[in-house]
Amino acid sequence: MPASPPHDPTLLAGGAAGSRALGPLVETVLAALAEGAAARCGPLPGGGPDGVARRVADRGTPVLPEQGQGAHDALRELVGVLAEGAADPADPHCAAHLHCPPLAVATAADLAASALNPSMDSWDQAPAASALEERVTAGIGALVHPDGTAPDALVTTGGTESNLLGVLLAREAHGPRVRLVCGAAAHHSVHRAAWLLGLPEPLVVPTPQGVLDPAAVDEALTRLDALECPAPDRPSPAVVVATAGTTDTGAVDPLAALADVVAAHRHRRPVTLHVDAAYGGPLLFSDRHRPRVAGIERADSVTLDLHKLGWQPVAAGLLTVPDRSALAPLGHRADYLNADDDTEAGLPDLLGRSIRTTRRPDILKIAVTLRALGRHGLGALVDAVCATAEEFADLIEAEPRLRLRARPGISTVLFRPHGATDAQVATIRRRLLHEGQAVLGRARVPDPATGRPVLWLKATLLNPHAHSSDLHGLLKLVLDQHDLPADLRPQDPPR
Numbered sequence: 001m002p003a004s005p006p007h008d009p010t011l012l013a014g015g016a017a018g019s020r021a022l023g024p025l026v027e028t029v030l031a032a033l034a035e036g037a038a039a040r041c042g043p044l045p046g047g048g049p050d051g052v053a054r055r056v057a058d059r060g061t062p063v064l065p066e067q068g069q070g071a072h073d074a075l076r077e078l079v080g081v082l083a084e085g086a087a088d089p090a091d092p093h094c095a096a097h098l099h100c101p102p103l104a105v106a107t108a109a110d111l112a113a114s115a116l117n118p119s120m121d122s123w124d125q126a127p128a129a130s131a132l133e134e135r136v137t138a139g140i141g142a143l144v145h146p147d148g149t150a151p152d153a154l155v156t157t158g159g160t161e162s163n164l165l166g167v168l169l170a171r172e173a174h175g176p177r178v179r180l181v182c183g184a185a186a187h188h189s190v191h192r193a194a195w196l197l198g199l200p201e202p203l204v205v206p207t208p209q210g211v212l213d214p215a216a217v218d219e220a221l222t223r224l225d226a227l228e229c230p231a232p233d234r235p236s237p238a239v240v241v242a243t244a245g246t247t248d249t250g251a252v253d254p255l256a257a258l259a260d261v262v263a264a265h266r267h268r269r270p271v272t273l274h275v276d277a278a279y280g281g282p283l284l285f286s287d288r289h290r291p292r293v294a295g296i297e298r299a300d301s302v303t304l305d306l307h308k309l310g311w312q313p314v315a316a317g318l319l320t321v322p323d324r325s326a327l328a329p330l331g332h333r334a335d336y337l338n339a340d341d342d343t344e345a346g347l348p349d350l351l352g353r354s355i356r357t358t359r360r361p362d363i364l365k366i367a368v369t370l371r372a373l374g375r376h377g378l379g380a381l382v383d384a385v386c387a388t389a390e391e392f393a394d395l396i397e398a399e400p401r402l403r404l405r406a407r408p409g410i411s412t413v414l415f416r417p418h419g420a421t422d423a424q425v426a427t428i429r430r431r432l433l434h435e436g437q438a439v440l441g442r443a444r445v446p447d448p449a450t451g452r453p454v455l456w457l458k459a460t461l462l463n464p465h466a467h468s469s470d471l472h473g474l475l476k477l478v479l480d481q482h483d484l485p486a487d488l489r490p491q492d493p494p495r
């Protein structure tokens with residue numbers, strides 16, 4: 001990379017002169033990103049943790065030099081080493097987690113968020129950003145709860161914080177005895193939320209079919225009273241936590257039937273429905289796939305992550321509610337941020353819109369993306385990754401050396417080589433990681449043939465631009481692994 005003219009590293013990013021200060025630095029960053037990706041030349045760096053740590057030690061040292069090395073040099077070295085050592089979700093062979101390739105348009109908006117640096121905890125730090133957040137969160141709330149009284153959403157750091165907030169709202173509504181009733185495949189953050197909030201251990205309903213059975217949830221709710229031996233006039237309060245898109249398989253619980261069960265129990269106990277749709281919520285953008293989450297609109301709170309199936313840079317989490325009055329328990333006073341007299345004088349009170357204080361304007365990239373692509377544009381991306389997952393599943397079914405566990409859940413496909421042991425499956429994944437060839441996930445879930453949990457390779461396909469040749473290539477990498485017998489070597493994929 002040619003040397004750039006010296007740049008005063010104390011210049012500020014904001015103000016009228018900010019863009020002039022940023023421009024040359026952004027060019028250096030873009031060049032370092034491109035060079036790093038070219039040097040890596042794959043979905044992740046080869047050499048495993050030791051190789052990466054060595055390269056970071058070489059280029060990332062000294063951490064705090066006595067004399068600064070200048071803005072361009074620092075950016076070139078550190079952005080370069082990060083890009084070269086990245087697990088890059090924009091590479092179609094990087095498909096382990098709900099870790100999406102961010103859209104360029106959203107990433108560009110995030111640059112503006114950093115330059116302007118609004119903090120969303122008080123209006124005087126974020127006048128336009130807070131007004132934008134109010135409009136956009138109302139719009140997203142209405143997407144999820146079209147018939148809600150006053151739909152709204154809170155912006156969070158992701159599914160973990162949204163689930164915590166959903167459970168917190170249930171505790172505030174029903175008191176500290178509230179019991180979570182969730183499926184065996186519920187995300188670990190649901191259990192952590194109960195623990196953090198000092199609630200009883202969740203009641204876990206087995207899910208032999210991979211999704212919550214409404215009859216089993218009905219029975220679990222009925223059983224709660226016997227578990228707790230309360231006074232007959234004080235039936236146990238509960239929150240049913242359903243999942244729309246499980247982490248391991250992408251399975252969607254039958255939301256409408258679960259909403260019916262909750263509604264039926266409301267006659268005799270305080271009970272609410274929280275849906276963790278961190279993964280599956282964006283199916284709502286797609287005309288083709290939205291019926292898969294029918295019933296979501298009846299939930300009392302919904303977790304939705306746009307840094308999964310929404311192609312946003314981290315963080316872009318949301319918690320939606322059908323009626324913003326449900327958020328009242330989060331209200332909080334701190335004189336320096338929302339003094340009563342300021343609020344009475346008309347300054348918006350933002351502190352109750354999060355459990356955090358200082359908070360980035362993550363709404364900007366979300367707002368820009370919604371406007372740039374529209375619902376149809378986002379729906380087309382959702383359709384594309386679901387179609388990619390179907391195609392990948394077809395290829396696995398057509399390959400006699402591989403076993404497909406089940407048809408895809410949203411965009412998640414589980415498979416394993418025929419006859420492989422769990423240890424071999426784990427080794428295949430780690431070798432691909434170590435050689436920098438592919439990032440595949442793992443999931444220990446029941447084998448439909450035996451009902452016993454076994455280890456599967458997991459592809460979470462979130463790249464809307466992946467081609468058939470990428471999918472063939474990914475399967476070839478798996479089959480090429482050395483611990484498979486030589487007679488299982490694949491043919492070259494069609495181009």
Ligand SMILES: Cc1ncc(COP(=O)(O)O)c(C=O)c1O
Binds near residue numbers: 158247276305
């Ligand atoms: C179903 C589900 N819920 C919640 C989460 C947590 O989301 P985050 O990692 O954004 O906190 C995940 C993460 O993968 C998830 O799959």
